[in-house]
Amino acid sequence: MTFIAPGSPEWLQLITPSKVPAILGVSRFKSQYTLWHEMAGIVDPAPISEQQQDDYDYGHAAEVAAAEYWKWKNPGWRLSRGEVQLRNAGLPFPHVATIDRRGSRGRSRRVVEVKTARDLYEYGDDGSGEVPVDYAVQVATQQLITGWHDDADLVVWPQYGKPRIYKVEFDAQVAATIVARCEQWLASLAAGTPPELDDSITCYETVRAMHPDIDDIDVEIDRDLAVDFLALDAERKEIEKAARGAKTKILDAMGRAKTATVDGLKVADRRPGKHSIALYPNHKNFDQIKDTAA
Structure with a gap:
């Protein structure tokens, strides 16, 4: 072969x-x-x-x-x-x-x-x-x-x-x-029946690649789609700001430590990045950490 x-x-x-x-x-x-x-x-x-x-x-x-x-x-x-x-x-x-x-x-x-x-x-x-x-x-x-x-x-x-x-x-x-x-x-x-659109990065990049040219025209879109897009984009900016603040506090609390824990459960760990230390969250323990807090 x-x-x-x-x-x-x-x-x-x-x-x-x-x-x-x-x-x-x-x-x-x-x-x-x-x-x-x-x-x-x-x-x-x-x-x-x-x-x-x-x-x-x-x-x-x-x-x-x-x-x-x-x-x-x-x-x-x-x-x-x-x-x-x-x-x-x-x-x-x-x-x-x-x-x-x-x-x-x-x-x-x-x-x-x-x-x-x-x-x-x-x-x-x-x-x-x-x-x-x-x-x-x-x-x-x-x-x-x-x-x-x-x-x-x-x-x-x-x-x-x-x-x-x-x-x-x-x-x-x-x-x-x-x-x-x-x-x-x-x-x-x-x-010729493609799958549905999804929220992945590669799907977004593919849709962008399919329409590289810009025509000087308007297109009417669904109102609900427009509201979702504008609301989610505004919410994203607020979440990114809040997440950055929480990340900063965890890094400050960790100091030189490799791993941050709650009751022995890993929350995040520090790893060498390309230019500086990077913080990686561990989402696997989220439910257990949240339940013990309650």
Whole structure:
């Protein structure tokens, strides 16, 4: 099979594991609306910035280190030297899966996927929490396409802290849902029926990209939409101001500390930023902190 480069025009027309989280509406990085318009050829994918390319380069380098780490943790298993690309003739839609590494032992095969992260807080407060749903869906799609139903390994390589290997079990019901949703997705492309607008950044950027020109005309819009827009924009400015004030107070209370807690529950943590210290809130504990205050 000829290797199809991710990001190429041919690749853009195919269902791939990295696109399925957006198709299912669970991606943190791309909306359904954006992916649909990219695959329909209405908008071009956003160009890769210099920072993004540097992140990709770091990710490829991390794959090499993660592969060595995985081999130490899985004695008796072999690992492919590089990416492996596969198709599944039994699936009813055009697709391709690019796997970071293929683990093998005898007749057993296993998906080994590598992700980089700033730290393991994205995966649980102590690094042992659940895999983010979009990554889990991507790996599940890899298992579906490859037919490798052994537990997949997701190796998370953080910039801060030690790497960790997470198991992703194959779930036949999840696989069936992915197949059904992908068929519906391609049917919507054929029918020219895009998904609904949403409130994601990528959806906003896509709508902007679809209408780059400005005509000297007026357009009458719905009154309720106008009221919502103006009221929410005014409210946003007040919320941003109040949030900045609360953030300042927490930073002041923390001093040189790394983590702020309430009754042992993490509220936020300080991390090195590009130019100075940055404060990251931990929303997972909000309900518990709020309930104990009551």
